Amino acid sequence: MATFIAIVLAAVLTNNFITVKTYGICPFLGVSKKSSSALGMGVAVTVVMVLATLVTYPIYTYVMVPLGIDFLEIIFFIFIIASLVQMLEVVIRKISPSLYNAMGVYLPLITTNCAVLGVAELVIGDMTSILGEGVAMNIGWAALYSLFAGLGFTLVMLIMSGMREKLNYYKTPKAITGFPIAMVTACFICMAFTVFSYI
Amino acid sequence: MNKYKKITLDGLIYQNPTFMLVLGTCPTLGLISSAFSSLGMGLTVLVILTLSNILISLLRKIIPNEVRIPCYIVIIATLVTFARMFLEKFVPDLYESLGGFLALIVVNCIILGRAEAFANKHTVLESTVDGLANGLGFTAAITVMGIICEFFGNGSLFGFKIMEFKMSMLATPAGAFLVYGICIAVFVYIIDAIERARRVKVNKLSRENLLKEAA
Numbered sequence A: 001m002a003t004f005i006a007i008v009l010a011a012v013l014t015n016n017f018i019t020v021k022t023y024g025i026c027p028f029l030g031v032s033k034k035s036s037s038a039l040g041m042g043v044a045v046t047v048v049m050v051l052a053t054l055v056t057y058p059i060y061t062y063v064m065v066p067l068g069i070d071f072l073e074i075i076f077f078i079f080i081i082a083s084l085v086q087m088l089e090v091v092i093r094k095i096s097p098s099l100y101n102a103m104g105v106y107l108p109l110i111t112t113n114c115a116v117l118g119v120a121e122l123v124i125g126d127m128t129s130i131l132g133e134g135v136a137m138n139i140g141w142a143a144l145y146s147l148f149a150g151l152g153f154t155l156v157m158l159i160m161s162g163m164r165e166k167l168n169y170y171k172t173p174k175a176i177t178g179f180p181i182a183m184v185t186a187c188f189i190c191m192a193f194t195v196f197s198y199i
Numbered sequence B: 001m002n003k004y005k006k007i008t009l010d011g012l013i014y015q016n017p018t019f020m021l022v023l024g025t026c027p028t029l030g031l032i033s034s035a036f037s038s039l040g041m042g043l044t045v046l047v048i049l050t051l052s053n054i055l056i057s058l059l060r061k062i063i064p065n066e067v068r069i070p071c072y073i074v075i076i077a078t079l080v081t082f083a084r085m086f087l088e089k090f091v092p093d094l095y096e097s098l099g100g101f102l103a104l105i106v107v108n109c110i111i112l113g114r115a116e117a118f119a120n121k122h123t124v125l126e127s128t129v130d131g132l133a134n135g136l137g138f139t140a141a142i143t144v145m146g147i148i149c150e151f152f153g154n155g156s157l158f159g160f161k162i163m164e165f166k167m168s169m170l171a172t173p174a175g176a177f178l179v180y181g182i183c184i185a186v187f188v189y190i191i192d193a194i195e196r197a198r199r200v201k202v203n204k205l206s207r208e209n210l211l212k213e214a215a
Helices: A002-014 A025-030 A037-065 A072-095 A097-110 A115-122 A139-167 A179-198 B002-014 B023-029 B033-060 B065-090 B092-101 B102-109 B109-119 B124-154 B173-214
Strands: none
Touching: A002 A139, A025 A097, A025 A139, A025 A179, A025 B023, A037 A072, A037 A097, A037 A139, A072 A097, A072 A115, A072 B065, A097 B109, A115 A139, A115 B092, A115 B102, A115 B124, A139 A179, A179 B102, A179 B173, B002 B092, B002 B102, B002 B124, B023 B033, B023 B092, B023 B102, B023 B124, B033 B092, B033 B102, B033 B109, B033 B124, B065 B102, B065 B109, B092 B102, B102 B109, B109 B124, B109 B173, B124 B173
16 A cells, blocks of 8 residues: 555656656647647557556566567567557547547657656666565556556646646747747746655 | 758758757756756767668668658667667766666657658768758757756756855756746747848848949
C-alpha cells in the first residue's frame, strides 16, 4: 500500500512528466490551445504509455536481458511503440468510429512523443528512489507508474489549455504572441508544481 | 554557391530549429540548467543529425515511399545507439549528465523533421550542409540559453564558480521555460527589426531610382 501511494504521488505530482522531467513538451505546447483537444491528447498518450510499458517491460526483462542484447533497447523500443500505435489506430477505427474521430488525429503524433519512450526507458532503469528500499520492480508497478504518469500529463495539459483559452481574450505584443507567452504560462504552472516536491 | 549560403542561413537563423520552429523542446528545457550538458547535447545532436541526413539522402532512391518513416527511425535509432555507447565509454561525465535525454534523441523532432523535409529530396552535399547548419543552429541556441540559466541560476559557468549571487529558480524547469520563452521573443523581435530595416532601405532605394528616372 505504501508503495502504491508513493508511486501515485511521485508520478502525478512530485515527478510530473511535464513540469519536473520536461518530457512530452511538443504536444504540451502544440495541442493545448483548446481544452477538448488537450483532453483527447492526454487520454491518447496515457493509453499508449500503459500499453507500451506492458509490452516493452516483459520483452526487456525476459527476452533481451537473458539474450544479452539489452544494448539494442532504443531500436527495439521505438519499433515496438511505432507498431503499437499503428495497431491501436486500426483497432480503434474498427471497434469504435466515434472514439476514432475523437482520438484518431492524435495517435500518429504519439510515436514521436518523448513521454512514451521516456516512460519505457524509466521503468527499466533505477527506480529505487520512487519505490522505496527493498521493493523489487515488477510489471504491475511499471504499468501503474506509467498509468499515473499519463494522468499527471493529462492534468497539466488541462490546466495549460484552460489558461491559454483565457489568454485568447488579451492582446499581446507581436513578438511574444504564440510560443513565448505559452512558455511563460508554463513557467507559472511549473512553479506551482515545484511546491509538491516538498511533500 | 548562393544555394548553400541560403541553406546555411535558413538553418542558422531564419528557420532556426530552436527559436523559429520550436522543435526539440524536451531536451532543451530539460538540460539548459547546465551549460556543459546543453553544449554536449547540442554537439551530439549536431553529429547525429549530419550523419542521418547523409545516410538518408544516400538511400533516398532506395527507400520505398510508403515505409519511409520506419526506415528513418531505424537509421536514427542505430546512430543514437552508437552515440550512447561512444559517450558511455569515452565521455562518462557527459553520459551521466545527459541521463534519459540521450535515448530520447531518437524522438527529437529536429532530426526526423530534417529527414522528412529536406534529406529525402536533396543531394548528399546539400543535405550535409543542411544537417551541419541546423545542428549548429540548435547547438548555438541551447548553449546560449544554458549559459544564461547556469550563470544566473547557479552563479557558475561550465561548472566554475563565478559569483555568490544566484536565483535558483532559473536552474529549475520553471526557469527553463521562462528563459526559453524570453529568448524566443527577443530572437523574433530582432529578426523582425532587421527585416523591417531592410525593407525600408529597399523602398527608399527604389523611390530614389524612380525619382531619378522621372527627372
